[in-house]
Amino acid sequence: xxxxxxxxxxxxxxxxxxxxxxxxxxxxxxxxxxxxxxxxxxxxxxxxxxxxxxxxxxxxxxxxxxxxxxxxxxxxxxxxxxxxxxxxxxxxxxxxxxxxxxxxxxxxxxxxxxxxxxxxxxxxxxxxxxxxxxxxxxxxxxxxxxxxxxxxxxxxxxxxxxxxxxxxxxxxxxxxxxxxxxxxxxxxxxxxxxxxxxxxxxxxxxxxxxxxxxxxxxxxxxxxxxxxxxxxxxxxxxxxxxxxxxxxxxxxxxxxxxxxxxxxxxxxxxxxxxxxxxxxxxxxxxxxxxxxxxxxxxxxxxxxxxxxxxxxxxxxxxxxxxxxxxxxxxxxxxxxxxxxxxxxxxxxxxxxxxxxxxxxxxxxxxxxxxxxxxxxxxxxxxxxxxxxxxxxxxxxxxxxxxxxxxxxxxxxxxxxxxxxxxxxxxxxxxxxxxxxxxxxxxxxxxxxxxxxxxxxxxxxxxxxxxxxxxxxxxxxxxxxxxxxxxxxxxxxxxxxxxxxxxxxxxxxxxxxxxxxxxxxxxxxxxxxxxxxxx
Amino acid sequence: xxxxxxxxxxxxxxxxxxxxxxxxxxxxxxxxxxxxxxxxxxxxxxxxxxxxxxxxxxxxxxxxxxxxxxxxxxxxxxxxxxxxxxxxxxxxxxxxxxxxxxxxxxxxxxxxxxxxxxxxxxxxxxxxxxxxxxxxxxxxxxxxx
Numbered sequence: 251x252x253x254x255x256x257x258x259x260x261x262x263x264x265x266x267x268x269x270x271x272x273x274x275x276x277x278x279x280x281x282x283x284x285x286x287x288x289x290x291x292x293x294x295x296x297x298x299x300x301x302x303x304x305x306x307x308x309x310x311x312x313x314x315x316x317x318x319x320x321x322x323x324x325x326x327x328x329x330x331x332x333x334x335x336x337x338x339x340x341x342x343x344x345x346x347x348x349x350x351x352x353x354x355x356x357x358x359x360x361x362x363x364x365x366x367x368x369x370x371x372x373x374x375x376x377x378x379x380x381x382x383x384x385x386x387x388x389x390x391x392x393x394x395x396x397x398x399x400x401x402x403x404x405x406x407x408x409x410x411x412x413x414x415x416x417x418x419x420x421x422x423x424x425x426x427x428x429x430x431x432x433x434x435x436x437x438x439x440x441x442x443x444x445x446x447x448x449x450x451x452x453x454x455x456x457x458x459x460x461x462x463x464x465x466x467x468x469x470x471x472x473x474x475x476x477x478x479x480x481x482x483x484x485x486x487x488x489x490x491x492x493x494x495x496x497x498x499x500x501x502x503x504x505x506x507x508x509x510x511x512x513x514x515x516x517x518x519x520x521x522x523x524x525x526x527x528x529x530x531x532x533x534x535x536x537x538x539x540x541x542x543x544x545x546x547x548x549x550x551x552x553x554x555x556x557x558x559x560x561x562x563x564x565x566x567x568x569x570x571x572x573x574x575x576x577x578x579x580x581x582x583x584x585x586x587x588x589x590x591x592x593x594x595x596x597x598x599x600x601x602x603x604x605x606x607x608x609x610x611x612x613x614x615x616x617x618x619x620x621x622x623x624x625x626x627x628x629x630x631x632x633x634x635x636x637x638x639x640x641x642x643x644x645x646x647x648x649x650x651x652x653x654x655x656x657x658x659x660x661x662x663x664x665x666x667x668x669x670x671x672x673x674x675x676x677x678x679x680x681x682x683x684x685x686x687x688x689x690x691x692x693x694x695x696x697x698x699x700x701x702x703x704x705x706x707x708x709x710x711x712x713x714x715x716x717x718x719x720x721x722x723x724x725x726x727x728x729x730x731x732x733x734x735x736x737x738x739x740x741x742x743x744x745x746x747x748x749x750x751x752x753x754x755x756x757x758x759x760x761x762x763x764x765x766x767x768x769x770x771x772x773x774x775x776x777x778x779x780x781x782x783x784x
Numbered sequence: 785x786x787x788x789x790x791x792x793x794x795x796x797x798x799x800x801x802x803x804x805x806x807x808x809x810x811x812x813x814x815x816x817x818x819x820x821x822x823x824x825x826x827x828x829x830x831x832x833x834x835x836x837x838x839x840x841x842x843x844x845x846x847x848x849x850x851x852x853x854x855x856x857x858x859x860x861x862x863x864x865x866x867x868x869x870x871x872x873x874x875x876x877x878x879x880x881x882x883x884x885x886x887x888x889x890x891x892x893x894x895x896x897x898x899x900x901x902x903x904x905x906x907x908x909x910x911x912x913x914x915x916x917x918x919x920x921x922x923x924x925x926x927x928x929x
Contacts, residue, residue, distance in 0.1 A: 279897050282908035316897030451853030451892035489800070489837045490893050530796055530835030533891060547795035548827070549834040608855035608896040615897050646854065680896075682854045696857055700891070706834075 251509035252517055253395055256386060259508075263387035268306040270346060272296075273323040275375065277312035277461045278493050280320040287336035288320055295340035305346065311462020313375035315362060317614030322353070323375070330356035361631040362613045367594070369602045370578040371618045374462035379497050382504040385465040391510050393584035397473050398518050406477040407433055410580065413588035414600030419445055419536075419573035420648060420677040422599070422666040428570065431560040432478040435568035440480035442471050443564065443571045445541060446487040446494070449533040450649025451700065453680030455604040456574035458616050460487065460494035463578065464501035468524060470577030472511060473584060475522040478570050483522065484545050488529040498526050533650075533704035537752045538571045540706065551706045552752035573678065575604055595621030599665035603676070609646075609683035610636045619664070626660035629683060640685040644768070648677025650697045650704075651757035653764025654690070673764040675757075690769040691776055694762045695723040701758040712755030715746035719762065726776045733777060740766065792823050799832055808839045836891075844879040844886040846924045849903040850917075853892030860914075861900035865889065867914035868921050885924055 274289040292307045313321045318332035322342055331342055331353040338352035345351035358364075368374070377384040385391070397406050411426025432440060444467060448456040460467065471483045487495050502524050505511040513521045527545050534540045535550040542564050544550040563569020579601065583591045595601050599621040605628065608614050612634035619628065629635065629642055636642045644654040653674035655662065662668050666676050684693070702716040722739045725731040743759035743766075750756045766773060788794030798821065802813050809832050818825040832838045850856075850865045869875055872885055879886040895901040898910025902917055909920075 278908065279895055279910070282895060282898065282901075282910055319898070448894065449891065451857075452855045452896050453892070454894035454896055457894040490890060528797065528800055529837075530800070531837035531891070532835050544796065545793070547793035547797075547831070549830050551834075606896060608899060609858045614855075614899075649854065680854070682858060682896075684858060688858060693858075696854070704891075 256391060256395065259383055260387045263383045268304055269326075270305040271325040272305060272307045272342065273310045273313070273325065273375065274307060275311070275313050275319060275321045276309045277458060278491075279312070279316040281493070283320045284336055285320040288322065288334050288339045291336045291339040292322070292343060295343035299343055299347075301343070301346070305343065309378050309380070310376060311374045311379045312458040312616055314366075314371070314617065315356065315613060315615045318356065321356070328358060330358055332356045362615075362617070362634070365623075365627065365632055366618050367602050367620045368618045369582050370459060370466070370575055370604055371462075371616065372582070373466065374458065377463070379462050379464055380500050382465060382501065382508060385463070389585065390465055390581075391469055393581040394469050394472050394510065395516055396584060397476050398516055398520055403433065403477045403479065406473065406584070409588045410477070410583060413583045413591040414595075415576065415579055415583065415591065416599065416666065417573060418575035418579070418603065418678065420651070420675060422676060425572065425576055428560060428572070429474065429477055431558075432568050432570040435561050437567045439482070439567040440478055441564045441567060441569040442475045442478065442480045442483040443541070443545070443569055444471055444483065444485040444574060444577055445536065445538065445571055446485055446574045447529050447536040447541060448488060448491075448574075448678060449536040450651070450678055450680045452606070452608055452646070452682040453649060453678050454606045455616065455679045457491050457494050458606075459574050459578050459604070460491070461497055464498050465505065466578045466581060467574055468501055468505055468511065470580035471524065472515065472522045473580050474570055474572070474577065476520055480570065481521045481523065483524045484527050484564075485524065486527045486529060486535070486541055486545060489531060495526060495528060502526065532706070533700070534706045534752070534754050537754060540752070541571070542569065549706075551708045552754075554751060575679070596663060596665045598667055603664065603679060605679045605681045607633050607681050607683070610640065610642070610685040610688070611683040612637050621665050622663045624661050624663055625655055628664070628681070629660065633683065636683065636685040640687065642683055643686050643688060644684045644690070646682040646684065646693070646761075647680065648675040648760070649680050650700050651675060651753065651760055652677045653760045654684070654768060656768040673760070673767055675760070690765040690772050691723065691726050694765045695720065695727055697761040698723050698758070701754065705754065705758075709751035709755060711746045711749040712751065712758065715742055715750075715755070716758055718742055719746070719759065723762070726773060729776055731777055736773060736777060790821055792821050795821060795823065795828065795831055796835070799838055803838060808842050810840070841879070842883070844883050846884060846905055847886045847888060847903075848921060849888045849890050849893070850876070851890045851893045851895065851899070851901045851903070853890070853896060853899070855896035856892075856900040859899045864900050864902060864912055864914050864917045867918050871918040872921050872925060880925065885921065
């Protein structure tokens with residue numbers, strides 16, 4: 251594979267396109283609502299109608315509005331159909347010759363679509379994730395070519411640093427700085443690891459990216475490999491995401507066949523191999539040192555840092571660990587320039603962020619918005635508020651490590667610093683909306699139960715502390731707690747937060763602390779034997 | 785195991801393959817894996833008990849996995865689970881005495897947009913109500929097929 255081959259594949263793919271494209275969402279959400287049967291029905295309708303010359307039906311990744319799925323889109327008409335069934339799918343094809351289709355039409359001018367700024371999700375829902383040709387036709391792997399032939403590794407690191415990209419896994423560590431540290435470290439080998447252990451319940455951004463545009467992640471990792479001098483990469487994906495795993499494996503195989511991964515990429519001297527590692531259901535493996543232990547085939551228990559993985563990672567060698575979404579941002583930054591990326595977002599948080607919007611909200615699904623948008627805009631404009639006219643009470647971000655942002659603070663812009671100030675975190679991008687019927691103490695208990703069961707048991711504050719906090723929260727919910735129990739709960743939160751070994755324990759008290767901060771009255775109501783809002 | 789060159793770090797991949805083939809990990813399989821990869825049985829046992837995904841007990845003919853992620857919780861996933869527990873007369877993590885049904889729970893299956901979600905025999909079903917779930921489970925229990 252040389253550059254001319256890449257251009258040839260892209261040209262061939264584009265000229266083979268038929269004028270009308272019927273896109274059928276086949277990401278996990280819609281697949282569970284029989285979208286595979288819908289695709290078969292669409293194909294049959296095209297064949298029966300004698301329209302095979304003009305119309306193609308294609309499998310695509312996530313189109314975003316998962317709550318209204320299964321979704322079918324029609325290009326170039328720009329139509330979106332919601333709640334399609336295998337029975338009424340054929341009417342979409344007959345409607346191409348005039349008339350109306352049976353399934354409900356979605357409104358693509360709705361803020362849910364209009365307010366988005368897709369960078370990572372630009373291809374999601376537009377192309378077949380299991381065909382590398384489509385990725386190449388949309389400009390794929392040209393960034394990798396540029397990095398290999400027109401840039402020095404140092405310039406790549408410099409470009410990522412100037413873009414202002416920060417880790418999308420939640421902590422927001424500057425990506426360029428991390429790359430520079432790994433590139434500078436000494437060692438015979440270096441590794442690149444992609445953290446796809448999306449453990450936060452209520453978050454499915456990484457799953458959607460892997461299912462909808464796996465090559466974007468592979469290209470980002472290969473560029474990272476070149477920049478830091480690594481020749482081996484691992485993608486760690488949860489076992490709960492079988493479709494993402496199989497699509498990744500297909501993508502890796504195709505990239506190897508085309509000479510875009512493996513030895514002598516683009517016939518250069520650069521080699522980069524990629525392996526998929528499958529998790530086995532342990533939340534703590536999202537923590538980077540635990541994740542590395544798991545890749546090495548051991549129990550996923552974290553170890554103290556430093557040394558950081560950038561200095562001593564997998565098998566003791568320097569290792570670069572970034573999240574799925576971070577890697578998916580790399581190729582666009584190289585293609586469109588760090589200046590373009592830095593012009594998006596706010597002063598300290600650049601670019602865009604993908605969120606999964608779920609819970610008590612009308613439009614559930616996947617969105618990508620520029621940093622700095624307010625929570626109110628996301629919840630009320632994109633999300634359409636709570637269903638059945640209920641009042642939205644709070645938004646939970648960051649999963650079990652995060653906290654709640656109450657409605658009173660909805661005008662806060664979404665960036666790393668502002669969310670921390672409110673006692674929550676950006677997290678990986680899960681946004682769960684709570685309405686007035688959600689009991690915040692029960693929610694805190696839910697998260698504490700999660701942390702208690704997922705604690706790996708290595709350090710005592712986390713192993714014992716989470717159990718004790720859970721017991722106290724359970725007493726509160728059962729109306730059995732005394733004021734001294736509440737006091738003890740607050741003390742424990744402080745202790746576990748400050749003395750735990752890894753991120754799981756250090757952040758486990760966050761849901762309790764943030765609900766105590768904004769919804770203390772609900773705790774007090776339970777103390778006095780009163781009833782809280784549920 | 786040959787695919788992974790008998791390397792010790794492929795332990796988790798190997799255990800996945802074993803569980804996929806036999807449905808669960810029995811003592812014999814664990815010892816065999818340990819001997820083949822040249823690692824102590826204690827480590828194989830340690831790894832297989834650490835991760836929730838591995839099961840050391842045989843599963844029922846059918847599985848029902850209730851997602852207990854945040855989105856499913858907010859939308860009543862806990863009530864769906866409670867209803868199934870009552871209907872099947874087993875607790876989560878257990879298998880019915882006739883070995884027909886195993887009731888499991890998941891942290892989050894990433895199907896949050898269609899919460900609450902339940903996975904019946906590996907197929908995800910979204911927007912589940914307690915009544916729907918009980919009907920599915922009762923169907924499995926009465927037919928026994």
